[in-house]
Amino acid sequence: KAGVTQTPRYLIKTRGQQVTLSCSPISGHRSVSWYQQTPGQGLQFLFEYFSETQRNKGNFPGRFSGRQFSNSRSEMNVSTLELGDSALYLCASSLAPSGGVKTQYFGPGTRLLVL
Amino acid sequence: DAKTTQPTSMDCAEGRAANLPCNHSTISGNEYVYWYRQIHSQGPQYIIHGLKNNETNEMASLIITEDRKSSTLILPHATLRDTAVYYCIVRVADRDDKIIFGKGTRLHILP
Numbered sequence: 001k002a003g004v005t006q007t008p009r010y011l012i013k014t015r016g017q018q019v020t021l022s023c024s025p026i027s028g029h030r031s032v033s034w035y036q037q038t039p040g041q042g043l044q045f046l047f048e049y050f051s052e053t054q055r056n057k058g059n060f061p062g063r064f065s066g067r068q069f070s071n072s073r074s075e076m077n078v079s080t081l082e083l084g085d086s087a088l089y090l091c092a093s094s095l096a097p098s099g100g101v102k103t104q105y106f107g108p109g110t111r112l113l114v115l
Numbered sequence: 116d117a118k119t120t121q122p123t124s125m126d127c128a129e130g131r132a133a134n135l136p137c138n139h140s141t142i143s144g145n146e147y148v149y150w151y152r153q154i155h156s157q158g159p160q161y162i163i164h165g166l167k168n169n170e171t172n173e174m175a176s177l178i179i180t181e182d183r184k185s186s187t188l189i190l191p192h193a194t195l196r197d198t199a200v201y202y203c204i205v206r207v208a209d210r211d212d213k214i215i216f217g218k219g220t221r222l223h224i225l226p
Contacts, residue, residue: 004158033212043159043202043216056211090158094212101147101208106158 002027004093004107012113018079021110025072025093031055032074033104034066037088046089049074078112086114117217118142119203124221133190135220137203140184147208148179150188152199153219159202162188198224 005024013019025032033056034046045058049068066076072093078085088111092104120138127133139148147166151159163170163177165186170177176189190197202219 031212033214035214035216042218043214045213045215048212050212056213058213088156092158092212092214101164102210102212103149103161103164103208104212104214105161106151108158109156111156 004091004105006089006091006107006110008110009108010111010113012115013081014115015081015083017081018077019081019112020075020077021089021091021112023074023076023091023093023107025074025091026105029093029095029105030072031094031102032068032072033092033094034074034076035090035092036060037090037109038084038086043090046076081114083114086112088112117215118146118205119217121201121203121217121220123218124223126223126225127190127193128225129195130192133193133197133222133224135188135190135201135203135222136185137188138185139203139205142183142205143207145207145209146205148177148183148186149204149206149208149214150175150177151202151204152197152222153202154196154199159216162201164208193222193224195224195226198222 031050033048048056068074088109094102149164150162179186200219
């Protein structure tokens with residue numbers, strides 16, 4: 001079974017631009033979560049989507065947004081990029097069985113550099 | 116904030132067992148213990164999880180104390196490819212998917 005895939009793997013943008021990152025979950029997984037990893041703050045939760053609905057949100061400004069499509073694929077968008085948005089953005093998917101244990105499996109990440 | 120405490124770094128000789136401790140003294144009855152590792156610049160890799168009983172899979176063993184206030188991840192025969200940051204996480208695994216990561220333990224496998 002293929003793992004979580006993220007595109008693009010690397011991206012360079014300039015301040016003020018916007019960026020869209022894509023995540024395809026493991027086949028059959030319906031829940032997708034996004035994380036930001038920086039050297040200073042470590043791994044931080046951005047948001048979680050299930051059945052096209054945002055189920056949980058971390059403490060990030062409104063410039064960070066996401067969505068999930070009916071095929072469970074997800075995108076996240078960052079508008080008005082700042083230098084501090086340079087980070088590794090990770091996507092994780094889980095099967096989300098009702099009442100069962102949910103284990104997240106991570107993709108390789110998208111490394112974003114903002115100049 | 117992360118609910119776990121781990122040593123910042125550890126060394127282990129190649130071929131020996133690596134024992135990574137984790138304290139989670141405030142763990143709740145419905146919280147699971149999860150372990151992930153992250154090899155440099157890659158996404159975190161799931162290793163193992165448990166609730167009360169010890170668990171073993173093809174990658175590692177998880178030993179949870181009877182009071183559940185601490186646990187140990189054991190890599191039975193460490194190789195150089197096990198060099199990574201290891202994260203111990205506690206979470207209510209049958210609810211949402213949010214994971215709160217701490218700083219983890221940087222494990223160095225020495226040749």
